[in-house]
Amino acid sequence: DADVTQTPRNRITKTGKRIMLECSQTKGHDRMYWYRQDPGLGLRLIYYSFDVKDINKGEISDGYSVSRQAQAKFSLSLESAIPNQTALYFCATSDPSAGGNQPQHFGDGTRLSIL
Amino acid sequence: DQQVKQNSPSLSVQEGRISILNCDYTNSMFDYFLWYKKYPAEGPTFLISISSIKDKNEDGRFTVFLNKSAKHLSLHIVPSQPGDSAVYFCAASAYDYKLSFGAGTTVTVRA
Numbered sequence: 001d002a003d004v005t006q007t008p009r010n011r012i013t014k015t016g017k018r019i020m021l022e023c024s025q026t027k028g029h030d031r032m033y034w035y036r037q038d039p040g041l042g043l044r045l046i047y048y049s050f051d052v053k054d055i056n057k058g059e060i061s062d063g064y065s066v067s068r069q070a071q072a073k074f075s076l077s078l079e080s081a082i083p084n085q086t087a088l089y090f091c092a093t094s095d096p097s098a099g100g101n102q103p104q105h106f107g108d109g110t111r112l113s114i115l
Numbered sequence: 116d117q118q119v120k121q122n123s124p125s126l127s128v129q130e131g132r133i134s135i136l137n138c139d140y141t142n143s144m145f146d147y148f149l150w151y152k153k154y155p156a157e158g159p160t161f162l163i164s165i166s167s168i169k170d171k172n173e174d175g176r177f178t179v180f181l182n183k184s185a186k187h188l189s190l191h192i193v194p195s196q197p198g199d200s201a202v203y204f205c206a207a208s209a210y211d212y213k214l215s216f217g218a219g220t221t222v223t224v225r226a
Contacts, residue, residue, distance in 0.1 A: 042204060042216035058213065090158055094212065101147035101208055106158030
């Protein structure tokens, strides 16, 4: 089983619809992140959470919101989807208990298309 | 403005030869650097990292070199194998643990 699971893996929807992307992890990590990937731009940080009560905006948070329901769950919402939010979305986790900087571990992504 | 840049979108190399991927950064506060590998329909997978207190880190066929004065790092893969064909992302973070990514380099290993 995957350590970081994203659902759905693919979604096609229409402009103006509300969309929720879900992420769950079994790694026991406190830190969770949401990124989007666009061609030629790499991954960009949308939101991140260092524990259940901590939510922070990333580089490109406009048009998105998040919810950290539990240590293991971090959801990303698009309240009113628009076509330029078409992208590949990744959830990631990291473990601060090992000290200092640690690599982030990624899910397999959600491909979202907004028509 | 992108703080981490990978100026080569693609690289083709013959099996058994060395692959060299390059990455430049602009933020002098970055102190931790990573390389990720990504296959189609999968998430990025951590490959190797280096702290700013070092200038080289090696793990099997993969070696990362860091030149802080030039704000440049590189990944060497020796020897290159067909399974190394993937997109490689360079990433960096500062004290805040947030990662900034480059745009990626697609590596194709030819038989």
